[in-house]
Amino acid sequence: MDMMVWIGLVNGLLYAGLLFMIASxxxxxxxxxxxxxxxxxxxxxxAAYIGWLVQRNTADWFESSAGSWIxxxxxxxxxxxxxxxxxxxxxxxxVQGDELRxxxxxxxxxxxxxxxxxxxxxxxxxxIRTPDFMRGFQELDLGFMGGPVLFLAKNQLYMFGTAVVxxxxxxxxxxxxxxxxIIRAGVDxxxxxxxxxxxxxxxxxxxxxxxGVITGVSGVLxxxxxxxxxxxxxxxxxxxxxxxxxxxxxSLGGAALGALLVGVVDQLTLALYPEYxxxxxxxxxxxxxxxxxxxxxxxxxxxx
Amino acid sequence: MPEPILEVNDLHVYYGSSHILQGTTFAxxxxxxxxxxxxGMGKTTLVKAIMGLVPIRSGSITFQGxxxxxxxxxxxxxxxxxxxxxxxxxxxxxxxxxxxxxxARSRNGVRDWTPERVYELFPRLAERKRQSxxxxxxxxxxxLAIGRALVTNPALLIMDEPAEGLAPxxxxxxxxTCKHLSDAGMAVFLVEQNxxxxxxxxxxxxxxxxxxxxxxxxxxxxxxxxxxxEQYLGVGA
Numbered sequence: 001m002d003m004m005v006w007i008g009l010v011n012g013l014l015y016a017g018l019l020f021m022i023a024s025x026x027x028x029x030x031x032x033x034x035x036x037x038x039x040x041x042x043x044x045x046x047a048a049y050i051g052w053l054v055q056r057n058t059a060d061w062f063e064s065s066a067g068s069w070i071x072x073x074x075x076x077x078x079x080x081x082x083x084x085x086x087x088x089x090x091x092x093x094x095v096q097g098d099e100l101r102x103x104x105x106x107x108x109x110x111x112x113x114x115x116x117x118x119x120x121x122x123x124x125x126x127x128i129r130t131p132d133f134m135r136g137f138q139e140l141d142l143g144f145m146g147g148p149v150l151f152l153a154k155n156q157l158y159m160f161g162t163a164v165v166x167x168x169x170x171x172x173x174x175x176x177x178x179x180x181x182i183i184r185a186g187v188d189x190x191x192x193x194x195x196x197x198x199x200x201x202x203x204x205x206x207x208x209x210x211x212g213v214i215t216g217v218s219g220v221l222x223x224x225x226x227x228x229x230x231x232x233x234x235x236x237x238x239x240x241x242x243x244x245x246x247x248x249x250x251s252l253g254g255a256a257l258g259a260l261l262v263g264v265v266d267q268l269t270l271a272l273y274p275e276y277x278x279x280x281x282x283x284x285x286x287x288x289x290x291x292x293x294x295x296x297x298x299x300x301x302x303x304x
Numbered sequence: 305m306p307e308p309i310l311e312v313n314d315l316h317v318y319y320g321s322s323h324i325l326q327g328t329t330f331a332x333x334x335x336x337x338x339x340x341x342x343x344g345m346g347k348t349t350l351v352k353a354i355m356g357l358v359p360i361r362s363g364s365i366t367f368q369g370x371x372x373x374x375x376x377x378x379x380x381x382x383x384x385x386x387x388x389x390x391x392x393x394x395x396x397x398x399x400x401x402x403x404x405x406x407x408a409r410s411r412n413g414v415r416d417w418t419p420e421r422v423y424e425l426f427p428r429l430a431e432r433k434r435q436s437x438x439x440x441x442x443x444x445x446x447x448l449a450i451g452r453a454l455v456t457n458p459a460l461l462i463m464d465e466p467a468e469g470l471a472p473x474x475x476x477x478x479x480x481t482c483k484h485l486s487d488a489g490m491a492v493f494l495v496e497q498n499x500x501x502x503x504x505x506x507x508x509x510x511x512x513x514x515x516x517x518x519x520x521x522x523x524x525x526x527x528x529x530x531x532x533x534e535q536y537l538g539v540g541a
Contacts, residue, residue, distance in 0.1 A: 138359075179406065180408065181398060181402050181406035184397040184398055184402075185394065185395040185397065185398055185403075187397060187408055188395040188397050188398075189393055189395060190397055191357055191377065192379070192389065192393045192395070194357075194376065194377035194378045194457060195355050195357060195377045195378075195380075195381055195387045195389070196378075196381055196387070196406075196407045196452065196453075197378050197381035197382045197407075197409060197456050198378055198406075199378045200378065212480055279435070
């Protein structure tokens, strides 16, 4: 196989890690609350800026370069979680159940937030400095599959590892805990969950916080590898939408599968036919919707 | 006279511009209450109104003396009302055991009903613990819906047409279960379309016609009078 194919495949797999993290929060919120949170991409960008700001301003507080980076991850996770909760409690709660208004409201927030960030931090594209422990390259010998020897950036491997850990933790949460049972039941039928004595608004809040924390972490990890600036919010929103629609809205496994497909196709086309990645992404979307309108792992919704 | 378990007074509910409940008024005074009526008369809407699942235009609903109008469904359920909806509304993503575990909760320290006790009551569910709730037979699904309501340890169990679409032998089991629960001290509010089935559970009938209780009295009278049956239930001899 051609060298570029291998590079495309491996880069796609690594990119899929980031896409999965971003899409997992998006799909959880949609699955439970039926809210298509158009501000999700803006939250990712906000997290990246916060990670960047914290890193720049606190670098001399720590001996090691890891300190300000980790502080950036924590602050970004907290700020995005708080912003998401504010969006839910301050705005969305008042139009609950009206899906069109919910979507338009989050779109308005996305546009406003995008412009505010542009105003505050300018039009330059930036990246978060990779702390020393993640610098350098890792050799990957694909000879056992008849492939070449590749050198992968360590920070990308860390990002991928984090995505795997996030995926496993989310899966355990959803499949093994009481909160997970309630979330799954809520995805099936919210009204019935309430009628069993469970305060669904509190469950919404828990999911919003969870989604905010994951988005915060992915913003700082992603911002370290892929440059960010104005427009990236809408890019990430589009990618999350494609991942989640292809995978099946509301399904965590679907988000993983969708991320893998979108990541690999995107990076493979980028490596082989650099002019066409956007067309390839929308081609996946169109083909999926034609063959499986509910997405690969999607289900029919119970309306309530 | 003791306080009624459930009292509904002049209740009005609309769906869009159609007036579904038109001043429903009744009091549930003993442990068993059977509401019958034809399709589209407002039985399910009444049950949903009690559970807080549809907006109420005016009127009052009191449960053990507490006003329910204005409360959210989870607050109403937590006061001690268990709900077995029409069509069962099981969760396709949950197994049998998960249904019972997600709903299980004590009420005022009372924990008479646990998932284990539900399995004792319906041994067939115990054999299917790990299966998805929607892979069960109709009867088993109904048992699960009842079990899911029981593990919330309610004082009042509302069942909306639980016999719908079930085989006769399962219906018999259901009737037995209703009687057993109400004898054991749980208040049971049963909504039913089938006159004979309801009559085999209870002595006193409540018949709903276009959003009001049109007849409240012995089942015997209804069973003996074709005119009354025609008038209230629209069924011939």
